[in-house]
Amino acid sequence: MLALLVLGPIAALLLLNLPWRNVPRWALNASVLSLAFAELFVAVSLPALLSGAGLPLLDQLHFGLVADDLTRIMLAAIGLVLGAATLVGQDSISGDRKHRLFCSLLLVSLTGMNATVLLSDFFSMYVFLEVTAVASFILIAQDRALLAIEGAFRYLILSAVAAVFMLAACGLLVLSAGGTSFDAVRAALSSGTEHGVLARVALGVFVLGMFIKGGVVPFHGWLPGAYGSAPSAVSVLLSGIVTKVSGIYALVRIVHSVYVPDAKLSMVLLVLGTVSILVGAIAALGQTDMKRMLAYSSISQVGYIVLALGAGGELGVVAASFHLFNHAIFKSLLFVVAAAIESRAGTSELSRLGGIGGKMPVTGATATLGMLSAAGIPPFAGFFSKLLIIVALFKSDHTYFAVVAVLASLLTLGYFLSMQRQAFFGKPAEGLEDVTEATSGFLVPALVLATITVFAGVLFPFLLDSSFSFLLLSKSLPW
Amino acid sequence: MSDLLENHIVDVIVLGTLVLSAVWAVLSPRLLRAVIGLAVASCCVTIALFRLDSPLAGVFELSVCAGLISAVFISTISLSQLETEESIAGASKERIRRYWYLPPLLVLVGIAVFQIRLVDFPEVARVGKDVRQVLWTERHLDLLGQVTVLLAGAFGVVVLFKENKKHER
Numbered sequence: 139m140l141a142l143l144v145l146g147p148i149a150a151l152l153l154l155n156l157p158w159r160n161v162p163r164w165a166l167n168a169s170v171l172s173l174a175f176a177e178l179f180v181a182v183s184l185p186a187l188l189s190g191a192g193l194p195l196l197d198q199l200h201f202g203l204v205a206d207d208l209t210r211i212m213l214a215a216i217g218l219v220l221g222a223a224t225l226v227g228q229d230s231i232s233g234d235r236k237h238r239l240f241c242s243l244l245l246v247s248l249t250g251m252n253a254t255v256l257l258s259d260f261f262s263m264y265v266f267l268e269v270t271a272v273a274s275f276i277l278i279a280q281d282r283a284l285l286a287i288e289g290a291f292r293y294l295i296l297s298a299v300a301a302v303f304m305l306a307a308c309g310l311l312v313l314s315a316g317g318t319s320f321d322a323v324r325a326a327l328s329s330g331t332e333h334g335v336l337a338r339v340a341l342g343v344f345v346l347g348m349f350i351k352g353g354v355v356p357f358h359g360w361l362p363g364a365y366g367s368a369p370s371a372v373s374v375l376l377s378g379i380v381t382k383v384s385g386i387y388a389l390v391r392i393v394h395s396v397y398v399p400d401a402k403l404s405m406v407l408l409v410l411g412t413v414s415i416l417v418g419a420i421a422a423l424g425q426t427d428m429k430r431m432l433a434y435s436s437i438s439q440v441g442y443i444v445l446a447l448g449a450g451g452e453l454g455v456v457a458a459s460f461h462l463f464n465h466a467i468f469k470s471l472l473f474v475v476a477a478a479i480e481s482r483a484g485t486s487e488l489s490r491l492g493g494i495g496g497k498m499p500v501t502g503a504t505a506t507l508g509m510l511s512a513a514g515i516p517p518f519a520g521f522f523s524k525l526l527i528i529v530a531l532f533k534s535d536h537t538y539f540a541v542v543a544v545l546a547s548l549l550t551l552g553y554f555l556s557m558q559r560q561a562f563f564g565k566p567a568e569g570l571e572d573v574t575e576a577t578s579g580f581l582v583p584a585l586v587l588a589t590i591t592v593f594a595g596v597l598f599p600f601l602l603d604s605s606f607s608f609l610l611l612s613k614s615l616p617w
Numbered sequence: 618m619s620d621l622l623e624n625h626i627v628d629v630i631v632l633g634t635l636v637l638s639a640v641w642a643v644l645s646p647r648l649l650r651a652v653i654g655l656a657v658a659s660c661c662v663t664i665a666l667f668r669l670d671s672p673l674a675g676v677f678e679l680s681v682c683a684g685l686i687s688a689v690f691i692s693t694i695s696l697s698q699l700e701t702e703e704s705i706a707g708a709s710k711e712r713i714r715r716y717w718y719l720p721p722l723l724v725l726v727g728i729a730v731f732q733i734r735l736v737d738f739p740e741v742a743r744v745g746k747d748v749r750q751v752l753w754t755e756r757h758l759d760l761l762g763q764v765t766v767l768l769a770g771a772f773g774v775v776v777l778f779k780e781n782k783k784h785e786r
Contacts, residue, residue, distance in 0.1 A: 253758065
């Protein structure tokens with residue numbers, strides 16, 4: 139059954155690219171959106187689906203796909219962000235041919251991301267991370283603007299370096315664990331022999347590759363250029379989910395299912411997370427372009443996820459997973475807002491914006507919700523995930539890191555308030571007098587994502603009380 | 618150290634040539650020479666793979682990396698614009714200035730690897746299955762992934778290059 143999540147996008151990709159004379163835009167959008175809904179459906183009803191009878195033909199395939207509650211969180215996030223990117227693409231990508239290629243590449247990317255979150259093997263994970271990466275390079279550069287090509291090239295080069303690390307790690311894992319499956323690696327790590335030491339080194343090398351792909355400081359050089367110069371719809375996809383799946387998800391998965399970090403490794407994660415939070419937040423303060431500011435904000439928020447993993451324990455993993463989901467939602471929302479503003483004002487330079495909140499009230503309101511959630515203001519979802527992270531840090535006696543995390547939230551609030559003031563408040567800037575509200579392609583995803591941000595926050599205590607399976611990873615299905 | 622060298626003299630020569638050709642590929646001011654350096658490096662990897670008892674991987678490396686990719690590079694170079702002697706000399710100086718540390722760094726890494734004697738690491742049990750059997754019967758998903766990467770590459774060519782031609786006309 140799970141194989142359909144990988145085969146479905148490939149089948150849709152082939153179907154849409156048969157030599158039809160013309161595939162209308164609505165058909166392209168409908169096919170990608172239906173797959174996005176399928177992701178959400180699977181995320182919600184996974185246990186029921188897995189307990190039902192499988193399809194005999196699919197059972198012949200040795201895909202080795204497995205799923206647990208962490209997978210469900212990721213599938214839900216992938217579905218939501220993919221839907222948002224598709225709708226933004228509908229209104230922001232001109233030309234039928236270009237739009238068709240955009241949808242095709244979204245499907246390639248979806249194949250890679252779905253397989254990555256369903257896998258329990260490091261080598262297969264490497265293969266599908268490359269699938270997602272190749273689609274991303276092309277998506278970033280698809281407008282062939284000089285900055286976009288530069289952004290894609292930087293991403294390509296650093297991604298190649300990450301791939302070398304991951305491939306080398308797979309080789310070392312075969313040498314030390316006799317295979318690359320999670321089970322084999324877990325067994326080698328707990329063996330207490332020299333093989334265990336080599337497996338630990340290999341895992342470290344693999345994680346290094348993940349850090350590069352996830353844009354964790356000091357490997358973040360490619361990220362602002364790629365996010366800032368990519369077409370708007372692609373920025374939504376990249377910032378919302380691609381880098382999360384490519385980098386941070388794998389780290390959460392390793393800590394959750396393969397190797398619980400010891401004290402030294404936890405300290406490395408804590409330090410890297412803190413540096414990422416601070417560098418991202420301070421750099422965001424100095425940005426003059428909305429998309430670049432959001433890109434640096436992503437680096438900072440990813441730091442919180444790494445920090446939560448460094449805190450260790452089940453609470454740390456739950457906090458990291460919840461913040462991963464929240465970050466996917468509020469960052470996609472903010473990039474949708476940036477795309478909406480760019481489509482109307484023709485720029486995302488903050489100095490050339492101003493007073494746009496009055497002209498685009500729905501966009502302005504959803505932007506405020508996203509920013510408040512990102513800054514960790516109650517009662518939005520971002521507040522609860524940051525609260526969980528801070529509680530996890532206190533519980534693991536990492537008080538100093540908890541204090542830094544709280545103070546860094548003030549920095550986040552600072553740069554977002556500055557963005558709000560420059561872009562949305564005051565009198566309309568010159569040339570923006572005739573700007574009107576964005577089209578439905580921007581407003582629908584913005585409203586949906588804002589609603590999720592609000593409800594996931596307001597209902598959070600009830601969700602936790604009612605054993606909402608997304609958040610209680612101890613109730614995971616067996617790997 | 619000297620015993621190690623005696624027992625692995627062929628490996629040392631192969632790895633030494635590999636390093637030199639790789640450095641040559643990076644530092645060479647002319648693309649064609651860089652491609653030749655890359656092809657030689659690939660041949661060295663092929664020999665290493667044969668010596669490590671992985672003939673299939675060796676054949677792949679030789680045919681795809683040393684053969685096919687070199688052919689693609691050479692065809693591309695033949696289609697690209699030729700540079701002047703001055704610009705080539707300038708690029709050469711600039712490259713040496715930028716990457717002067719690369720050869721000594723590689724030598725140092727090589728010495729470090731020999732010093733920590735990674736080669737003496739405990740041997741793992743050999744996997745009894747043939748690589749073809751593993752690939753075709755147990756790793757269907759990886760094959761699908763590779764096909765998808767090729768598909769993505771094809772889309773890349775269409776997205777990034779096809780319309781360019783139209784514009785040029």
